Amino acid sequence: MGILAVNAGSSTLKFAVYPLRDGVVQSALLSGSFEGLEPQGQLRLGWAKAGGRAQQRELAAGADPFAQALVSLSELLETEGAALRIEAVAHRVVHGGAQYRQSVLVTPQVLKDLQPLCPLAPLHQPHNLDGIRAFMRVLPGLPQVACFDTAFHASLPEVEYSFALPKSLRDEGVRRYGFHGLSYQFIQGELRRLGAHSEGRLVMAHLGNGSSLCAVSEGRSVATTMGFSAVEGLMMGSRCGALDAGVLLYLMEHGWTHDRIQKLLYKESGLLGVSGLTADMRRLRGSDSPEAQLAIDLYTHRVVRETGALTACLGGLDALAFSGGIGEHDVQLRADVAARLAWLGVRIDAQANARATGTEAMAIHASDSAVQLWVVPTDEGRVAAQDAARLVVLPANG
Ligand SMILES: Nc1ncnc2c1ncn2[C@@H]1O[C@H](COP(=O)(O)OP(=O)(O)O)[C@@H](O)[C@H]1O
Numbered sequence: 001m002g003i004l005a006v007n008a009g010s011s012t013l014k015f016a017v018y019p020l021r022d023g024v025v026q027s028a029l030l031s032g033s034f035e036g037l038e039p040q041g042q043l044r045l046g047w048a049k050a051g052g053r054a055q056q057r058e059l060a061a062g063a064d065p066f067a068q069a070l071v072s073l074s075e076l077l078e079t080e081g082a083a084l085r086i087e088a089v090a091h092r093v094v095h096g097g098a099q100y101r102q103s104v105l106v107t108p109q110v111l112k113d114l115q116p117l118c119p120l121a122p123l124h125q126p127h128n129l130d131g132i133r134a135f136m137r138v139l140p141g142l143p144q145v146a147c148f149d150t151a152f153h154a155s156l157p158e159v160e161y162s163f164a165l166p167k168s169l170r171d172e173g174v175r176r177y178g179f180h181g182l183s184y185q186f187i188q189g190e191l192r193r194l195g196a197h198s199e200g201r202l203v204m205a206h207l208g209n210g211s212s213l214c215a216v217s218e219g220r221s222v223a224t225t226m227g228f229s230a231v232e233g234l235m236m237g238s239r240c241g242a243l244d245a246g247v248l249l250y251l252m253e254h255g256w257t258h259d260r261i262q263k264l265l266y267k268e269s270g271l272l273g274v275s276g277l278t279a280d281m282r283r284l285r286g287s288d289s290p291e292a293q294l295a296i297d298l299y300t301h302r303v304v305r306e307t308g309a310l311t312a313c314l315g316g317l318d319a320l321a322f323s324g325g326i327g328e329h330d331v332q333l334r335a336d337v338a339a340r341l342a343w344l345g346v347r348i349d350a351q352a353n354a355r356a357t358g359t360e361a362m363a364i365h366a367s368d369s370a371v372q373l374w375v376v377p378t379d380e381g382r383v384a385a386q387d388a389a390r391l392v393v394l395p396a397n398g
């Protein structure tokens with residue numbers, strides 16, 4: 001028995017197959033991603049079996065690259081995952097709004113409820129929902145479960161989730177929701193497993209293409225940098241993060257349309273916009289352009305600044321965990337953030353930091369550090385798969 005977890009984005013479809021043993025999800029047996037799903041993209045499949053060699057295949061996309069990817073995925077599951085009967089598909093859905101505060105079995109009504117949230121996460125939500133619809137067509141009869149990035153933050157206190165806006169707008173659901181919840185749930189579980197200070201005052205940093213921080217106290221999310229939408233908070237790959245609302249008014253006064261502004265905020269800003277070069281931190285690190293350096297400096301500054309803000313909300317800091325593509329791999333970023341948090345008693349172990357390259361969770365603090373530092377490779381799919389097992393497989397087995 002197994003669960004297929006998928007994370008459908010604008011240009012990629014990530015997937016992993018998790019076996020179940022006694023209702024508990026085990027490490028993925030097969031995982032990979034399709035890239036080039038955007039119109040005119042070059043469709044490419046990359047996958048690996050657990051402990052196996054990474055494989056790549058170029059695919060002819062045809063008119064509908066998404067449909068083609070699903071056909072290829074079905075074939076791959078038949079050949080490489082044949083030993084496992086897939087019982088359910090767990091979908092990462094970034095926005096559950098105010099209504100969905102935990103994972104749910106997808107019905108037509110659920111899709112209808114989630115559709116209006118698309119403008120709040122335009123890089124994610126429409127593709128997440130298209131992914132669900134496509135799987136429903138290709139694998140009818142297989143339960144589809146939606147697992148929300150926002151659910152982890154259902155515990156945010158009112159002073160954290162409220163914006164200083166009139167009651168009528170707050171009542172409409174204009175509030176902070178927070179994202180990357182599946183990742184935070186996974187990181188928290190790993191920290192618990194490793195005996196870290198996970199029940200104390202913890203800040204988790206999910207630093208990838210999308211980046212955010214989450215403050216946890218006594219195991220519950222109490223503050224987070226993303227907001228109503230996934231454009232708030234830290235600087236990201238191509239998203240600007242927190243921005244003075246006055247800038248939007250200025251742009252509107254100068255005739256910028258909604259679509260133009262949306263493109264600017266989500267696709268043309270962040271590391272890409274500042275560097276004028278790329279959204280990929282690896283390429284920025286390899287560049288000698290001053291703009292690339294400014295992009296890195298700004299990104300680092302914002303992580304430090306917001307970690308300070310969340311530490312203030314927590315009343316101190318016991319542990320800081322790095323995750324996401326940048327957090328797991330970028331040794332320099334972790335060293336720079338730790339150095340700038342020295343006032344909190346943070347001391348990094350330079351050798352342990354250099355050894356942490358995203359393959360396993362490990363501590364990177366020095367023995368005299370007042371704050372634990374961890375690097376935790378995240379696995380959003382595994383959290384989604386476990387929720388799907390809880391909703392679908394366990395009840396069916398009584
Ligand atoms: N070795 C590395 N050094 C620095 N940054 C890296 C490295 N590997 C990956 N990254 C960064 O991670 C980003 C992707 O993060 P990830 O969390 O995988 O993104 P996504 O939001 O697409 O899941 C890349 O764009 C790149 O900037």
Ligand SMILES: CC(=O)OP(=O)(O)O
Pocket residue numbers: 094124149179180208209210211230
């Ligand atoms: C919510 C979000 O930003 O997700 P990702 O990091 O996958 O882009």
Ligand SMILES: [Mg+2]
Pocket residue numbers: 208209210
């Ligand atoms: Mg991500």
